[in-house]
Amino acid sequence: MASKTTPAFRIAIIGVGQVGTAAAYSIILASLATELLIVDLDRELRDTEQQYEQLLTRKRAKVNIVVITAGSKYNRGETAVQHTYKKISIVRSIVEEMKPFRSDTILLVVANPVDLLTFFAYELSGLPASQVLGSGTFLDSLRVRNLLAQKIKIAPASIDLYTVGLHGDSQIVAWSDATIGGMPMSKVFGANASECEDATNEGMKRLETMIRVKGSTPLGIGAAVSSICSSITSDQRNIRPICYMQPEWGCCFSMPAVLGRAGVVKKIDMALDSTEKMALEQSVKELKATIENVSQNQ
Numbered sequence: 001m002a003s004k005t006t007p008a009f010r011i012a013i014i015g016v017g018q019v020g021t022a023a024a025y026s027i028i029l030a031s032l033a034t035e036l037l038i039v040d041l042d043r044e045l046r047d048t049e050q051q052y053e054q055l056l057t058r059k060r061a062k063v064n065i066v067v068i069t070a071g072s073k074y075n076r077g078e079t080a081v082q083h084t085y086k087k088i089s090i091v092r093s094i095v096e097e098m099k100p101f102r103s104d105t106i107l108l109v110v111a112n113p114v115d116l117l118t119f120f121a122y123e124l125s126g127l128p129a130s131q132v133l134g135s136g137t138f139l140d141s142l143r144v145r146n147l148l149a150q151k152i153k154i155a156p157a158s159i160d161l162y163t164v165g166l167h168g169d170s171q172i173v174a175w176s177d178a179t180i181g182g183m184p185m186s187k188v189f190g191a192n193a194s195e196c197e198d199a200t201n202e203g204m205k206r207l208e209t210m211i212r213v214k215g216s217t218p219l220g221i222g223a224a225v226s227s228i229c230s231s232i233t234s235d236q237r238n239i240r241p242i243c244y245m246q247p248e249w250g251c252c253f254s255m256p257a258v259l260g261r262a263g264v265v266k267k268i269d270m271a272l273d274s275t276e277k278m279a280l281e282q283s284v285k286e287l288k289a290t291i292e293n294v295s296q297n298q
């Protein structure tokens with residue numbers, strides 16, 4: 001594959017189902033890697049079948065970005081807890097299989113529950129926290145920003161609005177920090193600012209329901225993965241709401257960060273208001289309880 005970036009930049013995608021395939025397609029279109037290593041348990045889906053093991057052994061220690069999209073579907077009769085354990089064990093086996101990592105390898109977890117799995121990927125990998133990322137709320141942030149842009153008829157690029165916290169139902173749209181052209185929403189829209197927020201929140205809920213009913217939406221997350229990889233390969237230093245270790249909370253969740261070749265180059269601290277902070281505390285408490293349970297039962 002041709003490269004516009006650094007020489008010999010290798011990306012591995014582990015798990016080539018719907019999301020892994022969409023991510024691979026976006027990465028190829030953007031010419032982000034000199035080599036793309038496609039890995040799946042399913043022999044039909046993965047890279048060069050011949051001498052596959054030798055290929056993996058030879059190349060894995062040279063991979064710059066490892067994207068984990070491997071997941072499992074619910075089996076009949078399986079409980080949510082059993083399913084979570086299964087997903088953690090998939091991440092564990094992948095991390096062990098891909099070791100030894102280069103000292104500058106970036107791990108990018110996309111599989112859900114992304115915040116929990118990013119935490120275990122970090123713990124198991126031995127890599128610095130700045131190099132273990134999850135796709136987190138990046139795609140959610142783009143979606144909510146687009147909805148607001150449609151509502152206020154201003155280009156999305158002129159809006160800074162992030163969805164933070166845990167990816168999923170408890171994620172928080174950080175309205176208190178939203179700016180338009182560098183100005184707080186309330187300054188631009190006065191009393192109408194909260195109307196814009198309500199309408200956008202409503203739109204986001206409708207969109208989430210639609211996505212849930214429709215099932216998987218791999219193209220969006222595939223493009224988001226490619227965009228994150230591009231920030232890394234080209235050391236773009238753009239601000240992205242992604243999942244990474246939050247040492248003061250003792251777990252991983254999404255907050256904006258400056259993203260570059262070394263992963264999280266700088267953490268951006270957001271001044272959430274008290275309601276947003278309370279919501280974050282509640283969801284983090286639940287995440288940490290799950291981490292504790294899993295850790296005790298290992």
Ligand SMILES: NC(=O)c1ccc[n+]([C@@H]2O[C@H](COP(=O)([O-])OP(=O)(O)OC[C@H]3O[C@@H](n4cnc5c(N)ncnc54)[C@H](O)[C@@H]3O)[C@@H](O)[C@H]2O)c1
Pocket residue numbers: 014015016017018019020039040041042045069070071072073090093094110111112113114135136139167216217218221
């Ligand atoms: N973060 C997000 O925004 C987001 C969005 C959509 C989907 N997802 C998540 O991405 C994951 C994948 O979704 P999907 O629709 O592609 O699922 P899928 O079932 O289509 O694909 C999963 C693939 O992983 C492979 N796999 C399982 N264990 C493996 C292992 N140990 N090594 C290598 N490959 C392995 C399976 O063979 C399968 O091909 C899910 O966890 C899903 O929840 C995340």
